Amino acid sequence: MLSAKPIPAPSEDKRWRIVNATMRRHGYNASGLIxxxxxxxxxxxxxxxxxxxxVARSLRVPFSQIYGVxxxxxxxxxxxxxxxxxxxxLGTACYIKGAPAILSSLENTLEIKPDETTADKKVSLVVARxxxxxxxxxxxxxxxxxxxxLPPEAIVEKVAAWRTPVSEEK
Ligand code: FES
Structure with a gap:
């Protein structure tokens, strides 16, 4: 059977290497989809x-099928x-080095939990592993x-800047 070949990732983001490793482990076969x-x-x-x-192109699965899954x-x-x-x-290394404190500061500042979006639709908070x-x-x-x-305060400051309209800055 002809197996699929690696194709260029959507961006230079190193996280695609992790995704590629999983697809490679499955021989770029559709059985590795989930x-x-x-x-x-x-x-x-x-x-x-x-x-x-x-992922659809890499595994040669129709986009409609992968979107459905x-x-x-x-x-x-x-x-x-x-x-x-x-x-x-919130992976192990980040957890040990203080990720919970960052998450808690963001939750308090944004008044949302992970997988939620602020009422003004400016910021969605997500956790990854x-x-x-x-x-x-x-x-x-x-x-x-x-x-x-970076300490929690620095992260909170950057995220808060997303919510401050330039016209309101003094
Ligand atoms: S980047 Fe690997 S655990 Fe956070």
Whole structure:
């Protein structure tokens, strides 16, 4: 049987290497679909259309089928509704280095829990399990920017800036 070949990842983001490792382990075979989607979610905190397209092409599964799987099972989360996404890594390395304190500060400031979006639709809070940058623990990903070794106050300040309209700044 002809097996699928690796194709270029959607971005330079190192987390795609983790996803690729899972697909490679399954020989880029469709039988690895569910585990691959799990890996995407653990690395990115959620699934989005670009990621699903990448997995679909890599495993040679029709996009409609993969989208159906991703939206059918409750265990998979699609990209949240907020304008910005704040992902707190709760993998072991980050947990030990203070991720719970960061998450708790964000929850208090934003007044939301993980998988929720602020009422103004500005920020969605998401947790992930290892985003592949353990050396920077504790890691937070603000949209596409991976930040590490920052105290909770610094993270909260950056996220709060998303919610402050420039015209209201004094
Ligand atoms: S545990 Fe957080 S990046 Fe690996």
């Amino acid at each position: 585990e691959t989607l799990h890996t995407v979610q653990e690395a990115f905190g959620f699934l989005d259309v670009a990621g699903l397209r990448y 991703a939206t059918f099972y409750n265990l998979f989360k699609m990209k949240p509704a907020g304008e910005h996404t704040c992902i707190v890594c 290892c985003v592949g940058a353990c050396g920077l623990a504790p890691v937070v990903v603000l949209d596409e920017e991976t930040l590490g070794k």
